[in-house]
Amino acid sequence: MKRSTGTLLALTAAAAFGGFAATALNELMDNRAQAMPAAPAPAAAVPAIASTALPAAxxxxxxxxxxxxxxxxxxxxVSIHTKQRVAVRNPFFDDPFFRRLFPQVPQERINxxxxxxxxxxxxRxxxxxxxxxVEGADDVSVTLADGRTLKAEFLGSDADTDVALIRIPAENLTGLPLGDSGQLQVGDYVVAIGNPFGLSQTVTSGIVSAVGRSGIRGLGYQNFIQTDASINPGNSGGALVNLRGELVGINTASLNPRGSMAGNIGLGLxxxxxxxxxxxxxxxxxxxVRRGTLGVDTQALDARLVRTLGLADGQQGALVTRVHAGSGAAAAGVRPGDVVVEAGGQRISDPLSLHNFEGLQQVGSKVPLVVLRDGKRVDLQATLREQPRAVDGSAVDPRLSGARLAELPESQRQARLRGVLVEAVESGSRAARSGLRKGDLIIASSAGSFDDLASFRSTLAEPPQRLVLRIVRGNVQGDLVMQ
Known part of the structure; x- marks a missing residue:
């Protein structure tokens, strides 16, 4: 039977973050179906062809x-459906006259x-x-494979690793056993299961293309499994299983440098x-989630530093510039000038890879370190200690009283941003009177250089007589003198 040629609908995605509204797909499919002419009736009867089947063995x-x-x-x-109420900002409706004149205009929309x-x-x-x-969602519902839809309870999440846990009140559920992802090897077969583009219970297969993948800008702490199994919008949060049916990964993203026009190029994470x-x-x-830290500030090696330190040409690592007092690194005997080249059996090529390693370790973890000191290998053992993610400004310096200071989101830090985020500022406080505002990014100060909250606190261990902060607010950079 001759079929009319239809238009090929390419459904690909540059990154599988967030969901995809199924209604859009339904509309596209409906439009395509309406555009397809019916197939013409055959002009003559076609002789029957004997059917065949694949052998069972x-x-x-x-x-x-x-x-x-x-x-x-x-x-x-399962399929997860989220709703988020977003206020609609319309400057005309700041005027009571317009609000009375157009009372039916919606003041919010639902995403x-x-x-x-x-x-x-x-x-459980x-x-x-x-x-x-589920980030920012006001309502989360879960649809099971058997068609039941249940309202979910949010239990907690960790933005820096992109993991969230929710709970549904239901019986007769099927759980998936967690496998040991540490046993995965490049070349192992894996299967991705999810709901891409709202198409529930979709299966794609492939192999493990890489393990321990990191260095990808815009994501959090990174130790990804890379696979060539297709991962598309809506697959986020779905299962990556081995051939034994064990959960070895949570599908989270696909990489596509050329965007959706390139189609699926087999780079899933x-x-x-x-x-x-x-x-x-x-x-x-x-x-x-509490994370451990070594408690060191580091910088990247360049050709000049390699020569100065008497290292081999092309040597990589993280050069220690400061060891925080009372830290796990200080207790282990790490010194300024050491070059960290290995941590926990993983090669350290630069400060970002060391920071990424630290962020994936729990408080109290014992970590073997390999450092180069005066060009010679030194083996150390460090116990990681907790580093607060946020502190009150008064605990850092009295001139910052009223401000809440926090680490940058890990997605921004992996994009190589550095500094300290002003999480909140109390109205009328000392910090507010000096001009500090919520959302400001502190990138430098007269107290000394720093990369994160820990090193910012270290620079203020001996408070300077005059404290000047360089901040970024929106796209504007400027200096504030803290009174």
Whole structure:
């Protein structure tokens, strides 16, 4: 039968962050169906052709199939639907006259999105997904493979690793066992399951292309599994499973430098199950994620520093410029001038890779370090200690009283931004009277150079007589003299 040629609809995506409204897809499919003319009737009868089927086995061996494993696994993968109420800003409606004249104009809109999730504990109803799938949502509902839709309870999330945990009140759930992602090797077969473009229960397969992938701008702490299994919008939060049906990763993003016009190019990223397991454990037991830190400031090596330190040409690592008092690094014997080249068995090529390693370790972790000191290898053992993510300005310097200072979001730090975020400022406080505002980014000060909150506090251990802060507010940079 001759078919009329239809238009090929390319559904690809540059990054699988957030959901994708299924209604848009339905409209596109409806429009396409209306545009398709009916197939003409055959002019004459066509002789019947004997049908054939694939054999169940070849040479006594059954044909391989993922179907038995997927029948067990797919009921554990769910669709997540979120709604967020967003205020509509219209300057005309600041005037009471216009509000009375047009009372029916909506003052808010509802943003809806779709994502995926994985049931990891059927008894408790725990569903693992991405932080960016549920971020800012006012309502979260979960649709199961059997068609049930349930309102979900938010238990906690960690933006820096993009992991979130929600709970659904339901019985007869299917949970997915967490595998050991540390055993994955390049070349292992994996299967991605999710709801791309609102198409529920979609399966794609591929191999592990890389493990421990990092250095990707705009994402948080990074230790990704890279796979060539297709990951598209709506797959976020879905399952990456091995051939035993164990959860080895949470699908989170796809890389596409050319954007959606390039189509799927086989660069998908998933959060390792071992990392997700640690985050979930902390969220369930403490309600928050606490991370350990060495307590050092570092800088990148360049050719001049390599020569000055007497290192081999091309040597990589993180040069220690400051060791914070009372830190795990100080207790381990790390000194300024040391070059960290290995931490926990992982190669350290620059300060960002060391920072990324630290951020993935729990408080109290014992970490073997390899440093170069005077050109010679020195092996050390450090115990990571907790670094507060935010502090009151009064604890740093009295002139910052009333301000709440915080670390930058990890996505910005991985984009190589440096500084300290002003999280809040109390009205009428000393910091407010000096001109500090919520959302300001402090990038320099008269007390000395710094990269993050810890080093900012270190520079103010001996307060300068005159404290000047260089801040970025919006796209404007300027200096504030703190009174």
């Amino acid at each position: 070849v040479d006594g061996q059954p044909l391989p199939s993922l179907a038995p494993m997927l029948r067990r696994v797919m009921p554990a993968v 809806e999105s779709l994502g995926s999730g994985v049931i990891i504990d059927a008894a 109803g725990y569903v693992l997904t991405n932080h960016h799938v 998933a959060i390792p199950s071992n990392l997700a397991r640690d985050v979930v454990h902390q969220l369930v037991t403490t309600g928050e």
